[in-house]
Amino acid sequence: MKMVVAIVQDKDVSKLLERITQAGFGATKLASSGGFLRSGNTTLLIGVEEEKLEALLELIRDTCKQRTEMLTQVQPIIGPIDAHVPVPIEVTVGGATVFVLDVVQFLKV
Amino acid sequence: MKMVVAIVQDKDVSKLLERITQAGFGATKLASSGGFLRSGNTTLLIGVEEEKLEALLELIRDTCKQRTEMLTQVQPIIGPIDAHVPVPIEVTVGGATVFVLDVVQFLKV
Amino acid sequence: MKMVVAIVQDKDVSKLLERITQAGFGATKLASSGGFLRSGNTTLLIGVEEEKLEALLELIRDTCKQRTEMLTQVQPIIGPIDAHVPVPIEVTVGGATVFVLDVVQFLKV
Ligand SMILES: Nc1ncnc2c1ncn2[C@@H]1O[C@@H]2COP(=O)(O)O[C@H]3[C@@H](O)[C@H](n4cnc5c(N)ncnc54)O[C@@H]3COP(=O)(O)O[C@H]2[C@H]1O
Numbered sequence: 010m011k012m013v014v015a016i017v018q019d020k021d022v023s024k025l026l027e028r029i030t031q032a033g034f035g036a037t038k039l040a041s042s043g044g045f046l047r048s049g050n051t052t053l054l055i056g057v058e059e060e061k062l063e064a065l066l067e068l069i070r071d072t073c074k075q076r077t078e079m080l081t082q083v084q085p086i087i088g089p090i091d092a093h094v095p096v097p098i099e100v101t102v103g104g105a106t107v108f109v110l111d112v113v114q115f116l117k118v
Numbered sequence: 119m120k121m122v123v124a125i126v127q128d129k130d131v132s133k134l135l136e137r138i139t140q141a142g143f144g145a146t147k148l149a150s151s152g153g154f155l156r157s158g159n160t161t162l163l164i165g166v167e168e169e170k171l172e173a174l175l176e177l178i179r180d181t182c183k184q185r186t187e188m189l190t191q192v193q194p195i196i197g198p199i200d201a202h203v204p205v206p207i208e209v210t211v212g213g214a215t216v217f218v219l220d221v222v223q224f225l226k227v
Numbered sequence: 228m229k230m231v232v233a234i235v236q237d238k239d240v241s242k243l244l245e246r247i248t249q250a251g252f253g254a255t256k257l258a259s260s261g262g263f264l265r266s267g268n269t270t271l272l273i274g275v276e277e278e279k280l281e282a283l284l285e286l287i288r289d290t291c292k293q294r295t296e297m298l299t300q301v302q303p304i305i306g307p308i309d310a311h312v313p314v315p316i317e318v319t320v321g322g323a324t325v326f327v328l329d330v331v332q333f334l335k336v
């Protein structure tokens with residue numbers, strides 16, 4: 010058995026947990042925060058049979074991969090009147106940091 | 119040394135920590151939640167000497183084992199007057215999911 | 228790669244994270260509490276390349292080592308009037324409990 014420790018963005022957690030449990034995996038969620046940006050993120054602990062590890066990592070890759078999203082930001086227009094206009098900007102979101110550890114013994118009591 | 123990662127029900131934590139510390143074990147508690155039911159539970163990290171691992175697992179088995187408890191639920195009686203009666207129902211509680219990991223180095227600073 | 232699990236006092240976390248990120252290490256912070264005293268502390272997860280492990284452990288030793296600090300406690304003076312006087316007392320603070328685990332696979336998605 011392996012223990013997967015996956016640090017993911019809060020934005021991706023709900024979709025990821027839905028897909029993980031639909032695929033029959035067990036998971037435990039811990040609230041966490043980044044050491045550098047100090048903003049909130051989520052740490053998942055997932056115990057998985059060795060032969061299903063690759064399928065789980067594929068699922069995490071699919072759901073959490075870094076991507077660019079278009080957000081609209083309202084910006085002021087320079088001019089005589091006080092007007093604003095929505096401007097599309099590109100932001101990078103997602104990404105996951107994943108560590109796989111060895112489990113020497115597993116029990117359910 | 120081994121690191122025991124035990125996911126237990128909130129209901130069993132206080133008794134378990136009391137017994138763990140009375141037996142001289144060290145432990146750290148992390149608030150967590152289940153990936154499937156999304157309800158709160160507790161994750162304990164317990165660093166333990168190899169020769170005491172079995173005693174610790176026995177203690178967790180003893181304190182957290184799944185059991186049925188009788189709860190009384192108040193149910194309405196069908197009839198002319200608005201009456202209720204306490205009815206005994208059986209519920210399963212407890213249980214623990216336990217992973218044992220290898221510790222390659224341990225230090226106290 | 229190794230996963231360092233460091234349980235440190237809340238008082239030392241901010242300084243430790245500053246030094247860890249300045250040195251280029253990645254880290255994730257989890258709120259936790261002690262099994263014995265039940266008071267709050269912090270658990271850090273730090274994934275680190277094998278050849279940098281010693282430098283990281285040295286940094287944790289330096290920042291979190293147990294030390295005595297002088298606090299002043301206000302104590303009542305026995306006598307006719309209701310007077311208090313600040314008295315210096317020595318308290319032990321700091322300290323860290325550190326576990327190093329093996330990482331069999333690491334990925335960033
Ligand atoms: N080796 C490791 N061990 C344990 N946890 C790890 C880790 N590497 C990453 N993480 C976790 O994953 C989050 C996202 O990391 P990512 O590398 O995508 O994105 C990182 C990275 O691009 C950058 N960064 C992190 N540490 C840095 C440092 N020391 N110097 C420069 N940039 C850093 O800032 C982003 C946010 O970092 P933040 O710490 O807030 O949040 C991190 C942290 O919670």
Ligand SMILES: Nc1ncnc2c1ncn2[C@@H]1O[C@@H]2COP(=O)(O)O[C@H]3[C@@H](O)[C@H](n4cnc5c(N)ncnc54)O[C@@H]3COP(=O)(O)O[C@H]2[C@H]1O
Nearest residue numbers: 030033034035036037054055056125152153154155156215
């Ligand atoms: N392989 C694993 N890796 C990491 N953490 C694990 C794990 N297996 C169990 N856990 C943790 O232990 C809690 C209790 O699991 P248990 O198997 O007794 O009881 C479970 C199980 O009977 C059922 N269940 C869990 N995942 C399922 C799934 N994908 N499909 C169907 N039933 C599931 O729902 C109960 C509550 O699950 P929940 O996720 O809320 O809460 C789980 C989760 O926090």
Ligand SMILES: Nc1ncnc2c1ncn2[C@@H]1O[C@@H]2COP(=O)(O)O[C@H]3[C@@H](O)[C@H](n4cnc5c(N)ncnc54)O[C@@H]3COP(=O)(O)O[C@H]2[C@H]1O
Nearest residue numbers: 139142143144145146163164165234261262263264265324
């Ligand atoms: N083997 C282990 N596995 C997992 N986590 C561990 C651990 N050893 C220590 N820790 C974590 O580190 C904190 C500080 O431990 P320390 O040994 O410096 O300082 C400890 C120790 O001097 C003492 N202590 C802990 N457990 C004891 C026990 N069963 N009997 C007597 N004294 C205990 O009380 C202080 C505070 O303990 P507390 O539990 O509140 O908080 C602990 C706990 O969160």
